[in-house]
Amino acid sequence: MRPYTFAAARSVGEALEQARDGSAYLAGGTTLVDLMKLEVISPAHVVDITAVPLRGIRAGAKGLSIGAMERMADVAGHDLVAGPYPMLAEALRQSASPQIRNMATIGGNLLQRTRCGYFRDPATPCNKRSPGSGCSAVDGHNRSHAVLGTSDACVATHPSDLAVALIALDARLSLRGAGGERSLRLADFYRLPGSTPHQENELRPGELITGVAVPALPWARRSTYVKVRDRQSYDFALCSAAVAVNVRGGVIGEARVAAGGVGTRPWRLPAVEQALKGKPMRLETFQAAVEHAADGSRLLSRNAFKPALLRRTIVRALVHLAG
Amino acid sequence: MAQPTMDRIDARAKVTGAAKYASDHNLPAMVYGHMVTSTIGNGRIVSMDLSAARAAGGVIEIYTPGNRPAFRGTLPPPLAPVFAEARHPLADSEIHYYGQIVAMVVAETIEQARDAAALIKVTYTALPPKSSFEDAKQNPADPPVTGLPLGQPIKKPQDVDIETALAASQVRVEETYDIPPRHHNMMEPHAAVAAWQNGKLTIYSGTQGPAAHALELATVLGVQPADVHVISPYVGGAFGGKAFTWAPALLAAAAALALARPVKVVTSREQLFTVTGHRAASSQTFGLGTHRDGRLNAIKHHTTSQSIVEDPGYRTTPKYYLAPNVDIRLMVTPDMNLPTATIMRAPGDEAGSFALESAMDELAVRLGMDPIELRMKNYLESTLIEAKPYSSKHLDACYRVGAERFGWSRRSTQPAAVTDGDWQVGLGMSTAILDSGRASTTVRVTFRPNGTATVGCATSDAGTGMWTIMAMTGARALEVPVDRIRPALGDSGLPVAGNNDIYGAVGSAATSTVTPAILVAAKEAIGKLVEHATTAAGSPLVGAGDVRYDGGRLVGAGTSVGFGELLTLTRTAEVGAQGTSAPLDESHAYASYAAHFCEVRVNRWTGDPRLGRFTTVVDAGAILNAKTARNQITGGVLFGLAAAMFEEGKVEGATGRISNANLADYLLPVNADTTEIDVHFLDHPDTRLSPTGARGIGELGTVGAAAAFANAVYNATGKRIRTLPITPDKLLA
């Protein structure tokens, strides 16, 4: 870890004031401190925002709002989350470990960095960490890497489970920066790596995430998050699926489907949603609908199983919702 | 007979943090060493830019190949260069593997040492490393001759032509089983705190064998073994990884000498993967040929591995099944650019049992025979090659009792036939056999005026329960309550006989080695105490004719006195004696046995396997403490299942880098990944092995566990996975 200066902010205003070139906000610290210890990132100035009151889990006519500083554990266990949006609670409960969920915040979760082992090891080339140095994963150990949205410069997955469920629910981010407030669809927040994998999202320097808004979607009560991983107790996803269905009279009216562990960003699958629409809620429908889910995949030397796993993970989620 | 059971006497100290592990020691004026490791897998160091590091705050010294601490001695004694790194740290500028130590920064604080270490810039000339075992195993070589049986071919009869014998068999299987490298990942990393005074070294360093550690350190440092004092009362897991001496302890000792200040060196988790030993990858081909009735005719077991240290053929095959034609061979892939291979819990046995017990399952399928019946058809009553009779073997009862407890009869003989919702359910079994033995060792028993007695031996407790076993055995031998026994271990100043017992807690033999010596030493000490009672001034029994020891009291002449009171009256600080256990009776072979039964559930859509249930029935002689014994078995089983489910050191062939050298990416099971493991002990004391009748337990659970899992996966899905670990992608196809 390199030396840095430290300040604690008590309000959004103080936080924004403290922000400067090369500074980083400290929320739960479970990503930030980890990466600082690995010297993957070395901010010159750290602004502690744990006392900034970006709290609250509220439900209104328009939907659910969650403060950026709410802890993963508190959100997962909240009645306003678990009842109306099971996929959100399930995604959180299958994230990390209880200890980490007690520390980690919603804002930090959405900004966590990829778990690509080359990104995390400064001794190896990585375009995301050190632009232009090359991508070690393309010819390296890439079993856990993405097959969708990749580029020659980067094949790293986005690791957040929560983001997958939020994308499926059309969530929006509230942001506050020196230039004022703005709101953005989470789906528009994350960028594809292209030739600039170090630019992961639309966050401007010094900007704060203040909260997340999830639109009301009554039929999301019938939703689930299925996560397939090597180690069941805690591990990042080999593949995951957030699925919600609106079924009436045995027929799917509408569906939401997004996937994790396969894309360079949380991956919404509108074609699968479309293919489910108007079809009977049964296995044949599911299997037909996922047939093209992984179309466009670019396979690496060790992750050729991912397209099949993606299709089956979605089917598993749908079977679960049917059962 | 009810098995004795007792809580660990060291448990409270451990859970309250009172137990001091090596790195918990802080000495006045102590400084900190932090190692720097190479980022190439083969080549040499061209230059090192130390300027920024030297200028950083608190830096005292930077050791490099150009500025080496003095290792004035030679290679350590015979076993160490085979089982640990023979090359001294920083010996020269050659790089043999990725993650090799290239420097050690010593600074006033650990933060300063780490900070400066990150500022060192090393320039290398890199050569393509020979790091891919997949490639290397295509061209293996004959193993070196070391004088050890490891790596030497085993044939029966001597001129066997195994291919012909296999071809002549009515039913055959021949398959190859691959196991990736594996790392001990004990909770406590290798750490050492070293201090010199008057030419003598005191070193706090976690070890399985304090006496061997002292001897190895002394030899490399060029001092007398008696001048090295190893202190290691608590060891946070070892699993073979702390059986020999590794660079961190050597560097701490050498730097402390050079700087004339105590030095602490703690290995980081990432460094543990390369600067200490690991289990090498192996590839085993098993050929089994039987008669139609299941009787084996031929066994071929050919292994390729990085080194000889874990020879699965030698360790496994001669002790499982009867067959007239046997051919066991090991080939090696020498000179690889990989970290040093060493032993790890159930060395050779774990790999060998996975291959053999998988192959037996495949054979049972081919024969259409129950796997237990097939094993009983080939039951060994004496060793396969020398035909030495087994001293005490109740494996047949393990099968029978285990099948009953587990509900083996409910297993579908048809694979992929049982589902429970979205889960395919399968049952599998395997056999575990672990050679047992013991070394002759020396124990000292000492009576004290406060009514306690010390029982001391230079053995080790790496979480095994040795502290407690020594106290219980001492209490039994001296006929006093266990809270009056003060065990002592983990110190090279304690007694040791000086043969193989210097290696302390290895080969699951610590309990079988130490407990008989406690009985001998107790008897000697009691003799000394009786003599003292009848002769020492102040004793009420002076001159008494028939004084005897009874339950902690000296009885005679119509009176009695407790030993504490006696020593108080005679103003004597201690009375005691050493005793050395008799050598092992070599007329018989000794082994511990278990039958493992495993239920696995595999998701029918996404292929993720989960552990369902596990039952194991164990025949390990007398069980001296049911609680710690059970703990050893459950830990051992989970250790073996971890190889089946998760563990894999992932080496990049092109660089030699281990891509998952950390605990986030190197997956280990945690409690949430396991299940209640049902352990049942048979109780047949092996009194030929020793008077306490205890055989080895520590590694037994590990043996065969992976095969039980893999066989259950086959039963659940019809898919035979021969390459560990068994991950969802392998079951998806």
Ligand SMILES: Cc1cc2nc3c(=O)[nH]c(=O)nc-3n(C[C@H](O)[C@H](O)[C@H](O)COP(=O)(O)OP(=O)(O)OC[C@H]3O[C@@H](n4cnc5c(N)ncnc54)[C@H](O)[C@@H]3O)c2cc1C
């Ligand atoms: C062992 C381990 C396992 C894990 N497993 C999973 C998993 O299975 N699934 C999963 O989804 N996640 C997993 N995680 C990641 C974990 O969820 C994140 O580390 C956590 O959510 C980050 O939140 P935090 O509050 O600690 O963020 P911090 O570490 O404090 O911050 C992370 C980043 O976000 C920035 N930041 C934080 N808050 C704000 C804000 N309000 N506005 C602007 N910037 C901000 C920080 O500057 C930093 O760059 C795991 C982490 C670990 C260590």
